[in-house]
Each structure stands twice: as structure tokens, then as C-alpha cells.
Amino acid sequence: QYYVNNAFDTNWVSTVGENLEQLEQAVCEQTGCRYAVALASGTAALHLAVKLAGVKPGDSVFCTDLTFAATVNPVVYEKGEPIFIDSEYDTWNMNPSALKHAFSLYPHTKVVIVANLYGTPAKLDKIQEICNQHQAVLIEDAAESFGARYQGKQTGTFGKYNAISFNGNKIITTSGGGMLLTNEEEAAEKVRFWSTQAREKAPWYQHEEIGYNYRLSNVLAGIGRGQMLHLEEHKALKKDIYIRYKEGLKELPVQMNPYLSYSEPNFWLSCILIDSGCPVTPEIIREKLAEYNVESRPIWKPMHLQPVYQDHVFVDSK
Helix, strand or coil: CHHHHHHHHCCCCCCCCHHHHHHHHHHHHHHCCCEEEEECCHHHHHHHHHHHCCCCCCCEEEEECCCCHHHCHHHHHCCCEEEEECECCCCCCECHHHHHHHHHHCCCCCEEEEECHHHCCCCHHHHHHHHHHCCCEEEEECCCCCCCEECCEECCCCCCEEEEECCCCCCCCCCCCEEEEECCHHHHHHHHHHHECCECCCCCCCECCCCCECECCHHHHHHHHHHHCCHHHHHHHHHHHHHHHHHHCCCCCEEECCCCCCEECCCCCCCEEECCCCCCCHHHHHHHHHHCCCCCCCCCCCHHHCHHHCCCCEECCC
């Protein structure tokens, strides 16, 4: 409330102000990334990352299959062609073997978008290595994994361009918002330009490119500044929830969502897989929990099974 009130007290309630600057700085300090641009949503960050990567109409883009639609939709905004890459059991994220297979089938693909599902890092070093071998731009969708680490390094820093989300249900929230992270100053400045309607530096309203109303407000950035003070606390509470579920369910035929021993998830969301052959279905569990006013739902429906994307290519790890 202090930071939000400060936005009103100083009359900086739009898309400029101290809260924005301090939130961007705090995220840079947290992640080790050099530049951060606060935006209206994680989806906006992904969209501008896709534009930075140079995706043109008809270009193929390899995308995580098991994810939320926001990972993929920005490709279509730029009229690209998503190609969905199968997941693996170790992390539920993009399977590096499937990615290799995809490059053998579509060697001219130059952009890969990998998501860290439910706050759990993918095998980011292997995916990064494959992208480097094929001179492909890696975009890391760290919308759900802010604060997580992979081999000691913060997620949201493995791609050339990276996105995090501050949506209302994320580990850190600004009510609605997101951020693009990059180590390239020119890219960060381009995103600032695009996100404020691509207004040229002129005493009149001059526009030479198509821009977007994507900048985060200074008021909402104030919420984020306050939230950043509690990131480690939030992560610890989320981990406690995960452990409580794991201990409480250990005698039952279910498995918690996995993670690698050399990664540190932020435990944003706790999930279970029901063992094959168990007579209890996810829908039975969901309905029973609902009787006790406990919300639950199936994990993400893979993108290649979504009606809007069912005609797109899906690549497994043959």
C-alpha cells in the first residue's frame, strides 16, 4: 500500500514513475539479467520476444506442447506456425530428444519457445545447447517459474529473450502484469519503444512502426515492489504446501509433479499424476474435492490437442 499510495501522492499513475524503475531494477538484481522491461502481462512480454526474434509470416517456431495457450498464441499474432514439441517425464517440460528430432525434420526453424511448467525448470542447458547448434533463438517462458533456479542459475535468463508473469495467481503479482528480460540493451530499448505505441522522439505524435499499449502502470508496479520484499517467503510457503501434499499422499497410488535434483523449483503449483490402472479418475477426485469447496482441475491440455491448434504438427522423441 505504501508504494501504491506513493504513485498517487507523486501523481505518477500512468506508465512512468519510480515504482516501474525500482521494480525493473529489483528483478534484474534477483535474476542477474542486465535489462528488464515491465509490461502489462507475461503474454505481452512473449509477444514482443517473438517480434524481437524476427518471426515472420509462415516461419515455424518450436513450442512446448504441455503449457498454457499464452506460450504459443504470440507466435500466431505474428502469423508464425507453431510446431509442438513433446514433453518428458523428468520435468514435464520440453523433451530435448524431441527437440533434436524436430530440428532434423524442420532444420530451417530459427526460434524455440520453452516453458517451465508449474514453476519447475526444464532441462534448460540441454535445450540451450541444441538451439546454439542450430543457430536458433531461444525464448524462455518463465511466466510460472520466477525465483526458480536451474544448476544454480535463475530461470528467465537462459534465453536470448525471456518472459515472466505477474498475474494475480503467480508467485509475485502486480494484479496483472509481466516483464521481458534480456542481456541486450538494444532489445530492451526496442521493447520499451514498442510497448508505448512506438512513438518516435518528436515534439508531435510521430509513428513509423506499429506499436502496442503494453507498458505496465506505475500504480501496479507499486504492488510488485511490495511483493518483491516477500519473494523468498512466498517460495518457502509454496514448498511447504508441496511437501505437505507429498507426505500426505505417499501411501496412495499417485505421484507428485517431479523436478531434477540439480534444480530448485519455486513450487508455484502442486500437481499429481494418478498411477496407471487406478480405478479412481481425475474427474472423480475433482468432483469429490468440489464437495468440500476445494478447487482442482486437470493439468494443462497439450496444445496439439486444443481445437484451435489440432491441425498443427506435433513432434515426439522417436
